[in-house]
Amino acid sequence: MKEEEIIKKWLDNETLSGEELQxxxxxxxxxxxxxxxxNATYFKAPQIDIHNGLKSVVEKTREKKSKKVWINQLTxxxxxxxxxxxxxxxxxxxxxxxxxxxxxxxxQINLPDDSEVTLNAGSSISYNKDTWTxxxxxxxxxxxxxKVAKGKKFTVITSLGEVSVLGTQFNVKQRNNSIYVxxxxxxxxxxxxxxxxxxxxGKSIAFRNKxxxxxxxxxxxxxxxxxxxxFKSVPLREVFKEFERQYDIKIQAKNLTLNxxxxxxxxxxxxxxxxxxxxxxxxxxxxxxxQEDEIIVSARE
Amino acid sequence: xxxxxxxxxxxxxxFARLYEKxxxxxxxxxxxxxxxLLQPEDKMQEAFVKLWQNxxxxxxxxxxxxxxxxxNNLMLxxxxxxxxxxKYEKRKTQHQDHQDPQFxxxxxxxxKKYQKALASLTESQRVxxxxxxxxxxxxxxxxxxxxxxxxxxxxxxxGALKKIRKEIKGI
Numbered sequence: 001m002k003e004e005e006i007i008k009k010w011l012d013n014e015t016l017s018g019e020e021l022q023x024x025x026x027x028x029x030x031x032x033x034x035x036x037x038x039n040a041t042y043f044k045a046p047q048i049d050i051h052n053g054l055k056s057v058v059e060k061t062r063e064k065k066s067k068k069v070w071i072n073q074l075t076x077x078x079x080x081x082x083x084x085x086x087x088x089x090x091x092x093x094x095x096x097x098x099x100x101x102x103x104x105x106x107x108q109i110n111l112p113d114d115s116e117v118t119l120n121a122g123s124s125i126s127y128n129k130d131t132w133t134x135x136x137x138x139x140x141x142x143x144x145x146x147k148v149a150k151g152k153k154f155t156v157i158t159s160l161g162e163v164s165v166l167g168t169q170f171n172v173k174q175r176n177n178s179i180y181v182x183x184x185x186x187x188x189x190x191x192x193x194x195x196x197x198x199x200x201x202g203k204s205i206a207f208r209n210k211x212x213x214x215x216x217x218x219x220x221x222x223x224x225x226x227x228x229x230x231f232k233s234v235p236l237r238e239v240f241k242e243f244e245r246q247y248d249i250k251i252q253a254k255n256l257t258l259n260x261x262x263x264x265x266x267x268x269x270x271x272x273x274x275x276x277x278x279x280x281x282x283x284x285x286x287x288x289x290x291q292e293d294e295i296i297v298s299a300r301e
Numbered sequence: 302x303x304x305x306x307x308x309x310x311x312x313x314x315x316f317a318r319l320y321e322k323x324x325x326x327x328x329x330x331x332x333x334x335x336x337x338l339l340q341p342e343d344k345m346q347e348a349f350v351k352l353w354q355n356x357x358x359x360x361x362x363x364x365x366x367x368x369x370x371x372x373n374n375l376m377l378x379x380x381x382x383x384x385x386x387x388k389y390e391k392r393k394t395q396h397q398d399h400q401d402p403q404f405x406x407x408x409x410x411x412x413k414k415y416q417k418a419l420a421s422l423t424e425s426q427r428v429x430x431x432x433x434x435x436x437x438x439x440x441x442x443x444x445x446x447x448x449x450x451x452x453x454x455x456x457x458x459x460g461a462l463k464k465i466r467k468e469i470k471g472i
Contacts, residue, residue, distance in 0.1 A: 008455045011433060011462065012440045032466045039415055040434035045332040048342055054320045057346055058313070061353040 003027060011037070098126040101142075103248035106224075111138070115154065116147040120173075120224055122245040143173040145225055148186075160207065161192035168201075175241065178208040182217045206232075223267055230267040239264045239280055240297075246270050254298035256286070310364055311356035319364050320349060326446050327372050333431040334424045335376050348372035366448065411469070418468035422461050429454050430461035 006020050007030075016024070024030045101107050101119045109117045109125065112132040119125055123142020128135070136154040138146075147169045148154045155164040158174040168186025173179065181190050182204040190197045192207050197214075199205055204217040215232060223230040229242050237258040240251045247270075262284065268276035277295055281288045288297050310316055324345060331341035348371040352364060359367050419427060429447070432438045433454075440458070444451040 004459060007462070008459055011458050012455070013437070029466060032470065033462055035411075036415070036462060036465050036469070037434055039412065040431065042412060042415070043419060043431060044435040045329045045341075045431075046337070048325060048328050048345075050321055050324055053324055053342075053346060054317055057320065057349045057353070058316075060346070060350050 007033065096126055097129050098124060100124040103245050111136075113149050113151055115149045118145040118225060120144060120245075121248075140172055140174065142175070143171070143224070145169070145171045161190060164189045164191070170199075175238065178206065178238065180207075181205045184217070204232075208234075224270070227270040228267045229270065232265050233263045234265075236262040236264050236280075236284065239268075243268065243276065243280065247273050247276070249273070250294040252294055252296045254296050256297065256299045309356065310352065310359055310361055315361060316353060316356070319352070319361070319368075323365055323368055324349070327368055329432060329436055330369065330428055330446065331372055331376055333428045334373075335380055339376060339379050341376070344372050344375045347375055369448075414469045415465065418465040421468055422464060426457045426461040426464070429457035430465075433458050 003023070006016065006023060009020070010016060010024065099107060099109050099119060101121055101123050103122045105121055107119045109119060111117060111127065112129055113136070115136075117125060117138070120143035123140070123144060125138055125140050125142075125144060127138045134152075136148075136152055137157060138155070139157050141158065144156075146154075146156065146165075148165055153164050155162055156172050158172065158179060160174055160177075160179045163170070163172050163181055165186060165188045168188060169184040170186075170188045171180070171182040171184070173181075179192070181188060181199060183199040183201055185201050187201070188199040190199055190205055192212065195212075197205060197212075199214075202216060204215050206213045206215070213233075229239075229246060231239055231242075235258070240253075240258070243249075244251055246268075264280065264283070266279060266283065268279045270276070273290065277288050277290065277297075281297060285300050286297050287300050288295055310319065327348065328341055328345045331339075331344055335341060348368045351371050352359060352368055355367070419431075422430065425447075429443055432443050432446070433440065438446075440451050440454045443454045447454070
């Protein structure tokens with residue numbers, strides 16, 4: 001035991017006491033050990049060049065790095081392409097169906113559950129075919145008449161608010177900053193600014209300039225379906241806008257300010273432009289002249 | 302400690318320091334463990350390249366064990382339990398005049414036996430013994446390099462010494 005301790009000490013190149021040295025000298029194996037220890041240096045590992053070694057590692061890493069960056073860029077571009085194409089198919093192709101109407105056109109659309117939508121001129125509607133049975137949601141920009149088949153909740157989403165129903169006939173009109181909802185059958189729930197309003201048959205609601213008005217609707221269905229636009233206390237500017245949509249023509253106001261207090265109640269036909277413009281301008285005492293692609297409305301002198 | 306955390310292996314100065322500190326030890330470790338046939342120097346270099354590629358993931362405190370592990374694995378991928386043969390250098394002694402041919406021959410014989418004896422050691426014995434005897438490293442330093450206790454180092458070296466003697470003597 002003692003021998004082992006001392007040899008270990010000797011192996012670690014520690015200074016030994018005279019007594020310990022004496023002990024080793026007397027040990028017969030120690031001579032062999034000494035020779036072995038001495039000759040071990042023959043097997044020394046070759047020297048390596050630290051400076052050049054480091055240089056070559058750095059060079060190698062540079063090569064790999066630049067290669068990697070290049071591949072990285074490629075993968076990034078590929079990923080973006082995949083996402084772009086993927087989202088194109090996701091949002092525009094497979095699931096979302098969009099129907100638009102140009103000015104001067106109305107369209108009849110059958111939704112997947114046989115609900116009917118009639119889209120007025122210059123409007124667009126979109127819905128998701130795939131999730132339709134569980135989620136009857138329609139995004140509307142413009143005006144449309146809905147005849148909803150009985151079933152789960154049916155929701156029309158516009159930028160101003162939501163209209164939801166169970167099964168009924170109703171009209172939603174959202175133009176710029178105003179929304180009009182007319183209910184003709186059943187019960188409609190309108191949600192505007194987080195306020196919920198229940199609209200029974202025969203009632204209409206108007207949200208204009210942040211003001212909410214309820215009123216009775218006189219006709220038994222939206223008049224535009226019969227080729228007529230009907231208004232109740234609607235600013236003249238909006239009436240002209242609707243006119244422009246229906247006839248695909250510009251209306252220019254000459255020496256005339258179309259401010260909010262000029263309200264129009266009445267209707268204009270979609271079938272005769274002359275009759276139509278007359279029915280708007282006459283009550284206000286305005287003059288009009290029909291040009292090729294515009295109508296100039298001016299105050300009567 | 303906080304400085305250590307800020308130190309990044311990706312920084313070239315830090316990387317260079319790690320290289321200067323560990324390159325030789327890793328090389329020697331591989332050389333004594335696996336012999337020179339499998340290019341220990343190349344494996345060591347490759348381990349550093351790997352460290353650089355993973356420099357963001359490896360904190361400086363873990364760099365040493367990362368390097369040793371990677372280098373060792375690179376070797377193991379190639380080694381198929383080949384016999385380790387360490388080259389012994391031709392000695393250029395100053396005492397050449399005093400050596401007669403008989404002595405030289407005996408010495409050659411002795412080194413051949415020694416070579417065989419080294420090959421018969423276990424890897425861990427050989428590494429510890431040669432780091433101690435040829436690189437002149439203290440037991441404590443070897444313990445640090447190999448991540449084992451000093452006692453274990455002593456045991457390995459002592460065991461190696463006894464075994465080499467037995468092999469050479471043919472006991």
